[in-house]
Amino acid sequence: MTTAELLDALDPDQRAVAEHLTGPLCVLAGAGTGKTRAITYRIANGVRAGAYNPRTVLAVTFTARAAGEMRSRLRDLGVGGVQARTFHAAALRQLSYFWPQTIGGTVPQIVAHKASLVGEASGRLGLGADRVAIRDLAAEVEWAKVSLTTPEDYVDAAARAGRTGAAGHDLPTLARLLSVYEDVKHERGVIDFEDVLLLMVGILAEREDVAAQVREQYRHFVVDEYQDVSPLQQRLLELWLGRRTELCVVGDVSQTIYSFTGATPRYLSDFPRRHPGAPVVRLVRDYRSTPQVVELANRVLAPARRSSAAVELVAQRPSSAAVRFETYDDDLAEARAVAERIGELHRDGVALSEIAVLYRTNGQAEMLEQALADAQIGYLVRGGERFFARREVREAIVLLRGAVRSSAGQPLTEAVRDVLSSAGWSPEAPAARGAVRERWESLNSLVALADELAATRQADMAGLVAELDERMAAQHAPTVEGVTLASLHAAKGLEWDAVFLVGVSEGLLPISLAEGEDAVAEERRLLYVGITRAREHLQLSFARARTVGGRASRKRSRFLDGIWPDAGGGARRPQRAAAKAHTAAFLEDDPADAELFERLRSWRADVARVLSRPAYTVLHDTTLQAIASAKPKDLRQLGILRGIGSTKLEAYGPQVLAVVRGEEVDVEAYLPA
Structure with missing residues (x-):
């Protein structure tokens, strides 16, 4: 894919994101507007243009699954080496590397859950607590730490934040709990997940030599879901950056739903003030949902849409x-x-x-x-139970790993079916329900993943195993029926x-x-x-x-x-109006695009008539609009447009290109007998 083809696959706002490669950039992206697409294409464009060395780019996400998905998308665009990690994963990697030279020894054990530590601290104070209360107290400990609040500052900080206590205890009692909690951790020689960030913040703030090494390694930053950043994460980001401004942030203040954990949208909404002159790009075209869904979403949020950073979605489907x-x-x-x-x-x-x-x-x-x-x-x-923890999945991956050499030269789809047949997979789903069906569904999801990788990356068995290893690390499970x-x-x-x-x-x-x-x-x-x-x-x-x-x-x-x-206030009438409005707006944008769009609709109607199918099952209006805007010249350019999968590309691709060229199309001549 050429750079031109890469950028042509984006809408005007997404393209503005992808073409802004240096300096600060704020992207206000509504739900379903293609924000991940925009930022991955931006990274790919930066690498192609020589503006980025992929190994010096750090993309920060909020879940390991999102990080894995971003790495996968970048590989599909031919870009490898970019680090996509959560704040915690990136900080832990740095902490493990720098701990021996800054602190000495090895990083202490990280406790997966705070319950036992909080329970002991609560017991020492004579508070007593059941399982639910321990959970609430642990949440308050986490809030204090991600808010950069010490036990000494807790009462005032919590009061300012409108917090009234937890598990039936007042603020002074909780302040004492925070202090004893830190004592318990120290005595056990362990740290918690928030400590990973806090310790790295301390090292970067106190050791300029370490900070210089980190800033040499990472020169360009992208932060997704920026509305969910906590003060602790923001402080770490600032130390990673130093005095530089090579930062692209992406978020949606309307999706701020984790403030109880310390997340705050103010860093996103205040970004233009903290970075004067930084461009602000709004992604408002919703490619995910129908006009009916979008109209309802906008109406529900309308009474609370006060921030200038909030976006109102425009349906494209x-x-x-x-x-x-x-x-x-x-x-x-x-x-x-x-x-x-x-x-x-x-x-x-x-x-x-x-x-x-x-x-x-x-x-x-x-x-x-x-x-x-x-x-x-x-x-x-x-x-519930994680996909990669299931017995049948673990056993299947062992079999696939063992077949890497023996399957050399065999098509991936055939090789995987041969291997998993020995583990109980069959082409047809079993009639039985319960555990038998669940086992088959797990194995079939691996077959479907192999089919996907074979089609999109021409992967072999080694490539499938590598993909599964990465997905296990990110808990990015294949789709299970x-x-x-x-x-x-x-x-x-x-x-x-x-x-x-x-x-x-x-x-x-x-x-x-x-x-x-x-x-x-x-x-x-x-x-x-x-x-x-x-x-x-x-x-x-x-x-x-x-x-x-x-x-x-x-x-x-x-x-x-x-x-x-x-x-x-039934929603149906306004939704129909919204659907007509978004199509009408497209038709008014460019007469040439509108004329091609109508020719494509006429062609689609002919195809639907011949196949005796509803027109929308051939290609959606939004796909026709994308074709009319992009005017693809060959199957490769057509194939990268949203809504054109491999099946539809094979079935309709030559016809669509003929319509784009302005040729008369004999629909029946193209379709199979």
Whole structure:
């Protein structure tokens, strides 16, 4: 892919990001607007232009999964060597390297969980605490540390932040707990995850020689999800940078949902002030969701859109199914109805792996699990057993690793099928449910990953094993067939074709624990995040009562006032208007593009007629718009456009290029007999 082809694959705003290679840059990216695409193409463009040495670029993400996905995308663009890591992973790597020369010895053991340490500190103070209280106290310890708050400063800092205590204890008591917690750690000779960042901050601040080495290694920084940065992470970033300004930050203040952990959007919203003259690029074109979903998301967020850094999304996909609003008598009825609707969608062709049920609290999952099990619908709970920890997956990877040499010269797709057949995989899914089906689904996801790598990278068995090793380190699991059950917090960063938001009632959204204007505003943003996970099908529901025959006292969420259909503000009419508006705006931008777009639509109608299929199943309007804007000259340029996969490229590619060239197309001559 040439540089021109690389940039032509982007929309004008994404391209502005990719072409700004030096100095500070702030990208305000709404949900579904292609921010990862923009920043990975920016890195690739910088490497191609010679502005970046890939080994001196550090892309910082907030999850290991996101880091793994970014590295994978960069490899697909032909760029290797870029470091994509979380703040913690990058800091731990540096700490492990510099510890011997700055502190001496080896890095102390890092405790995976604070519970035992917090429990001992609580016991020493005579506080006593059950498991839930220990969890709340541990969260308060984490907040203090990521907020750069010492035990001595805690009372004043917590009061300024509006924190009123935890687990029934007042601020002075919690300050004492923080101090004793540090004593317990010191006595055990261990550190926690926040200490990794704190220690690295201390070393960089005190040792100029170490700071110089780090700044020599990393010269260009990209920080994703910048609205979730804590004061501790920001301080580490500043020390990594020194006096330099080679920093690109990307974020969305409307997706700030982790302030209880110390995250703050102020670094994102204040970026232009802290970096005078820095360009600010807004990504507002939503390629993920239909106009119906986007319109609802904008309406939900509208009352809270006060920050100038907030963006209002503009839908780019064609109009589709209306958002559904459902009210049920009780939680059981809601769960069963959701399971029934999932079954309908699956029978209509929506893959189970492309369906999610999202809720505010994990306690809501149990009844949904039972309803899905009763309907014989497979599911997985996000946050349950990790994919790479499953026995069948571990055994399969051992077999694949052992077949690297013996499969040399054999196509990857064939080799993987041969290997995994010996582990119990078969081309057809077993009729049995339960453990047998789950085992097959795990193995089949490895087969699907092999097919994907063979098609996109021409990978061999060694390449597949290397990809699996990296995915294991990042916990970036392949797609497993089954409905996803997840909390709204756990769903951030993910997307599905169909999303069910259950329990959208007062007491759950906003949660009853949300006190004060800021806390309620964050709950509104949480609903916004849930809505914007959906690509096409979206249903919001709540139950009037908790139990069968219980008192019907629940009310729908205040965030849906004026939106819920029976409130005189049904969403369907404005959504249809939004769909027409975004297409009309495109047609007005450039007469040449508009003329080609209409020719492409006419061609699509002919194809749909010959195939006896709905027109949108051939190519979506947004794909036709992309083609009309890019005007690809060959199959390679066409193939990089969004919405053109290998199957559609093979089926329609020559016809589309003929239409772009202005030629008459005999549709029936192109199509197979």
